[in-house]
Amino acid sequence: MDENQCVYIVDDDEAMRESMQLLLEMLGYRVQGFASAKAFLGSCADDDRGCLVLDMRMPEMTGLELQQALRQRGYDLPIIFLSGFGDVPTTVRAVQLGAVDFLEKPVSKSKLTERIERAFEIDRRRRDDARAVETVRTRCATLTPREQQVMTLATQGLSNKDIARELEISPRTVETHRAKVMEKMEADSLAMLCNMVALCPPGEGESAGVG
Amino acid sequence: MTDDARAPGHGRGPVLNVLSKPELARRLDQLISELLDGGGANDATRDLLLELQTHQVELELQGRELADARHILEVSRDHYARLFDLAPVGFAVFDRRGRIREINLTAAQMLGRDRLRLGGTPFPVLLAGGEMRRFLDHVSAVVGGADGVMVEPLEVDLESRRPRPEPAPQALRLVSSRRYGDDGPECFSALVDITAERRLERSKRATEHRAHAILDALPAEVLVLDAKGRVVFANDAWQRFANCPKRSTSGSSARRADVGWDYLAACRDQASRAEAERPASKAETAAIADGVAAVLERRRQRFVAEFACERRDGEHWLALTAAPLDAEGDAAKGDAAKGEETGQGAVIVQIDVTDRKRAEQRTQIAREVAAHAARVNAVGVLATSLVHELAQPLNAAAFFGRAALEQLQGADATQRPKDAAMLEPMIAKADAQLERAGAIVERLRDFLRHKEVRMQSLELDPLIERTIELIGWFASQRQVELRFTSGSAGLWLLGDPIQLEQVMVNLICNGVQAIDEAEMAERRVTIATCSRRSEVSPEEKTDAGSPMVQVTVSDTGPGLDVENEHALFDLFASRRSSGLGMGLPISRDIVEAHGGKLWVDPSSSEGARFHFMLPLAHSGDQ
Known part of the structure; x- marks a missing residue:
């Protein structure tokens, strides 16, 4: 209690x-x-x-x-x-x-x-859960739009190479963004990042990111 | 006349024989003048002769006068003799031994005999066998009786061995008086032909007999009373009723059958005595006595009563009807002395209505069973609310109990004595809640268990309040407000409380359900009461409107399909699958069994409006 x-x-x-x-x-x-x-x-x-x-x-x-x-x-x-x-x-x-x-x-x-x-x-x-969502959302807010895009695609299971092709940037740059995302989101692993994205609905993430 | 006049004078004197009276008078005058003229001739002989002749003529004249007088007498005698002989009434004179001394023609004709042969005939030989004694008694009563005492007329039958022409008399009435004849007192009798009278009497008796035979053949008990309430006639059924051994004296009608017995007085007497009997019996008997008296005095045209009566084969129900009986038009009725001046009275008819009564009782039982089934059914419908209603206090009680237990088992054992004071309100509250649950169970049990109708005096308002209590939760669960507007404070009626409660449960629940099902915005069922008088309808026995109370249950539901009013009260046309609908015909049944009526307002645009009306108990009947 x-x-x-x-x-x-x-x-x-x-x-x-x-x-x-x-x-x-x-x-x-x-x-x-x-x-x-x-x-x-x-x-x-x-x-x-x-x-x-x-x-x-x-x-x-x-x-x-x-x-x-x-x-x-x-x-x-x-x-x-x-x-x-x-x-x-x-x-x-x-x-x-x-x-x-x-x-x-x-x-x-x-x-x-x-x-x-x-x-x-x-x-x-x-x-x-609400607190967690709030945390994720706060962390998400610190991401740049590019980082957001990288996070979304990464959590969808795409490899760095694929992301690079998708975003038409170099795999190297993707890797940098990715590391930044992991750092900002305080995620130890991709699995953890996936959980956070699940808590924070994609729509909200998108609006926060792309918009 | 001249021929007749001459006849009596026949042989009185050859000289003057042929002379008429004026002739004789003239002759007398002539003789006298001859006598006077004879002065010249002193012839004594001639004088003497003349004188004699004068005397002769005078005598002759006197003789003629006498003859005339006698003639007149004879005519007169013949006249009276004819009056006697040809009188429309027979006359006869009997000597003390009953022999005919004299008899007139009419009497002889009545007897069918030649008058000349009747002289000296003993009268009894002309009578039917067995009449002799009575006749002789009559004669000797007349002849030997005291002076100035009229002997009762005697009626005798004539002998009928000899065939006689049809209209010949069959019976005579002798009205006799004493007369003194040559040999002392005689019996002088007038003889009247009473055949027609007899025939009338016989046919009247036959009619009466037939009437009695018909009455005797009736299974109903019939008693005819005179104006004073005394028995004139009792039919066989009544006699059996009267002779039925009284195992108990119960039975409200006095019972005897002897003619002249005072029925009315016996009823009144029985009403005043009937103490140890069934309490109803006394009042019943008094009511019958009053009712019959009212009919006898023509204050009422009809009186009807029903009562129970013990018979050999158990209890029977009798319906008594008293109706006025008027002898008017019955002119031939001879016994005016018996039937009082007018011959008025009353007929009392008792019919055994046990079968009908039993059928009524069976119907009532069936109605009670149906009503009970409807109540069980209603409880089924109410079950949800009921469980809720019961769960509430039970749960509260359980929590209070548990709280008390927690208090006792509290972590700190040393605190217990101090906390004991806190236990009391908890347990008291738990107890109150259990009582609340118990009361609900009890109300419900009453509503369900009740099977036998018990009529009692009850006050309407508390009854309605109890009903609202019973189904308040049903309504509140559906968020329907129940409103009671009383216009019947202090009014009492006679009825079965549970059945009347059932009627109201049914009407109110129907309203609540209608509101709920139609999801009405305004959610209210109003119960309103008012006192009023019943309408006077011709078939009703009550003369004026009797005091009633009217209960109106109106709801704010969607209203009724008025065209279907008939189906509304049809037991087999219930609208509701959930089952309260079948309560409506049973409700109407119950109300009608209470002497009231239940109806629905035709103008039901603003919700349904049901009314029922019940007769009030007599004031002070509590």
Whole structure:
């Protein structure tokens, strides 16, 4: 568990919300409870960490609607849905929209904590990935357009000779660019460079490079 | 006249024989004048002769007067004799031994005998066998009875061995009085031909007999009462009913069959006595007594009641109908004394309606089974919401319990005593949540388990509130608001709470589903109540509109296909595959079994609007 991670509970049923909050707090989690989707929307921030435990059935705005609203904002905390009776269409839709879990009440403490842990893990990984992407993107920004071109072609598996032919420059120059790229991207190997390029989608790379 | 006048004077005097009265008078005058003129001749002999002749003429004249007087008397006598003989009524005089002393022609004709041969004939020989005693008793009563006492007329049958022409009398009535004849008192009787009377009587009796035979052949129990409520006639079925051994005295109608027995009084008496019997019996009997009295007094044209009655082969249901009976037009009815002045009264008919009643009971059972099935079905439809509803408190309770456990198993064992105080609210909260779950289970169980209809007094508003509680989650899950506008505070009705709840569950859920399926923007089901009076319809027994309560369930859904209203209530034409639709015909059934009605508003442009109306319980009937 990360110090910053928090369990955000959105449930209109006071007893449900209160008991869950109490139990999770006793187990050492940071917990915030919200009585409605609107209340949560009003206070959530992009740097929230942790996971969301959402009641499926709520007046005014249902769990699914909240999920959609958050998605539109680009808010990407993992969501665990809680439902009294999860029928197949609702479940499918929730998962399609990116819910990490769908639990049916009553939920046992162990199952709940297990899923919260898993959600936290996903959250952590997403943060890490995001951080990595950010790093790659920062490093990419330092590359010259030529270096970018070389990197793209190299990660596509082309040899120096082929790149030279493609870019109509000498293989020697390619080699220099390549070394520069490896240095700037802090990549130890071509494989590592490939991973970085995969994290940073080619479109973005291209726009940053060619444009 | 002159010939007749001469006849009586025949042989009275040859000299003056041929002379008429004026002739004689003239002769007398002549003789007197001759006597006066004879002054000149003192002939004593001639004087004497003249005088004698004068006397003779005078005597003759007197004789003639007498003859005239006698003639008048004779004519008069003949006249009265004819009056006697030819009177339209027969007359006869009997001596104390019943022999005919005198008899007029009419009487002789009645007897079909020659009058001349009847003198001295003992009258009994002319009567049918067996009538002699009665006749002689009659005669001796007349002859030997006290003065001034009228002896009852005697009716006797005539002997019928001898063939007689058709219109000959068959029976006579003798109206007799005492008369003093040469040998002491005699019996003077007027003889009236009562054959026609007898025939009428017989045919009347035959008609009556036929009527009774028809009534006796009826399976229904028929009792005819006079205006005072006393028995005039009871048919065989009633007599069997009356003679049926009373295993228990239950059965609300008084039962006896003797003519003259006061039915009404017996009913009233029974109503006042019927203590230990079935409680309904007393009120029933009183109601019957009042109803029958009302018919007898013509305050009502008809009275109908149904009651249970113990018989040899078990419980039977009887339907009693009392209708007025008017003897008007029945002029020949002789027993005016019996039927009071007017001959009015009432007929009471009891029909065994056990079969119908049983069929009704079977129908009711079938309806209950169907209603129960519909409830099970409804719960199936509601199951999703129900599971959700139950899961909530159970989960909360589990978390509270778990939290308490965590508190106890807390890492630091030394902290336990201090933290024990924190346990209490957790456990209390867990307990409250478990209770909440338990209450849901209980409501549901009530709704499902209930199989037998129990009519009871119930207050409408709390019933509606409980219903909203039961399906509130079904609505809230679909984000439909339930709104209750009461116009029926403090109103009570008689009914089965679960069945009425079912009707409302059905109507409200239908509205919620309609709104949800059509994805309406406005999502609300309104339950409104108001008190009102039933419409007066001719077939209804209630005279004026009786107090009712109307419940209206309207939704903001897309409305109904009004053309399909008929199919709406058809058990086999359910619109919904999910099954709540079949609740509608059953709901209508339930409402009608409660004496109300359920209908849908034809103007359903703004959502569907269902109404049902139920009769109110009597005030104070709680």
